[in-house]
Amino acid sequence: MNHWTYTRYELLRTFRTRRFVILSFGFPVVLYFMIAGPNKHETDIGGTGISAPLYFMVSLAAFGTMNAILSSGARIAGERQVGWNRQLRLTPLSPRHYFRTKVLTGYLMAALTLLLLSLCGSFLGVRLSGAEWAHMTLLILVGLIPFAALGILFGHLLSVDAIGPAMGGTTALLSILGGVWFPIQNGVLHDIALLLPSYWLVQASRVAIGGKSWTATGWLVVAAWAVALGAAAMWAYRRDTGRA
């Protein structure tokens, strides 16, 4: 019994889905150059004190990783559609192992997206020390936990037909309110944004200007979403598979 073999083929399967890979990696990169390119000399975007190339590098990393990790939901929905989840239930694969593989696959996609956007950022003049980069990356990876849970929740709740629009809508809304496309500094939108996990992903860019990484509110919001969505994902999984 070798648990890594299972995970290895799951990864192989994911990365072989060419359209999926090209879109997940290509889309954030193209958007980054479209948005940050024309503003690459802007050193203080929207009064944040952060340069445009850095701000959009992190915000598109947030957008890209969010999509990458949510996409595990689409794959789950696809597996359910062909009845593969029933097949898996007849194997000794434990729910823990199942989730671990799904989350790991999502995170690997996310990590590659991060790496790619960091390279693009440096191309537009973003310079970070190793420590800053590591700190920022770590924050983003932590900030993705709620999205990993959300992907699994969607995957076990929605059909293949419904999951596209549901995920598209969710990421669009969360990225606007999270400040992916333009900084949100004050007003009602800002009050709402503070309560969203996507906002805190984008805020990881503050690390680079020596700002506080996340406030206590940030940690709390991310933790609360992670717990709530994690519980919901577990519920959806159990409901779906009829496990006790």
Add this chain to the structure above:
Amino acid sequence: MIELRGLTKSFKTPQGQVDAVRGIDISIDTGETVALLGPNGAGKSTTLDMLLGLLRPDAGTVEVFGAPPADAVAAGKVGAMLQTGALVRDLEVRELLLQLASLYPKPLDVDETIELVGLHDIAARRTQKLSGGQTQRVRFALALVTNPDLLVLDEPTVAMDVESRHAFWTTMREFATRGKTVVFATHYLEEADDYADRAVLMANGDVVADGPTTEIKARVGTRSIRATLPGAALEALERLPGVTRAERRGESVVLTCVDSDAAIRALLAQHADARDIEISGAGLEEAFLELTR
């Protein structure tokens, strides 16, 4: 040893409640090959789903090798080929077999499985490029590669042509000789007769007969002879060789036979005036109706 006791399951449908399985008891010895035989809607799939732990019974218990099905599954003792289900895409057949085999404590060698099921020609093909029949064979291989102690097959040959059907059963037989317990559902009497040691007949959610296939075949493998024969005594007709029952329908008589060949010879010998003779094989459906009446 597999024990189903007092197993009951009903479903709510828009048309009202459907009692799919109504309190059945089946026990299967280790190493037995048992066919669950019955027409569509008899409750075979529901029974198998409960045996596998995919469905929770409303009442009753399931024990697989002394444990609840979930435990037997977790221990890797169960392999199954469900009635429906496709394969996940983007893996080659061999890779998919390797992936699934990796979850089991004592899987069969993947190359041996490919050999056994005859998949060499498609082993390197991506799963989404397979035909329906090839997919069925791969699904069978997925059940075998786990090297289960209990193999459950739910109408496995439905989508197969005659040739692959034959190959399939040959492989299954070969696997069963390794001391495995095999339970399969079918609505073909011939499959139960040819490949199982024992058949459990289901109709309308109940077990209506359970025994060696030869016995079951004698009970349901009936034919009937219909002939216009006014004035013949029913008691005398019933005593003809091969006849189990005689009924009168107006001018005609209907003889239910276990051996219609013997019966027709005897009938014509005694009643040369019989005319409009029809001999028809009772379908399984009719046979079940007969048994459940």
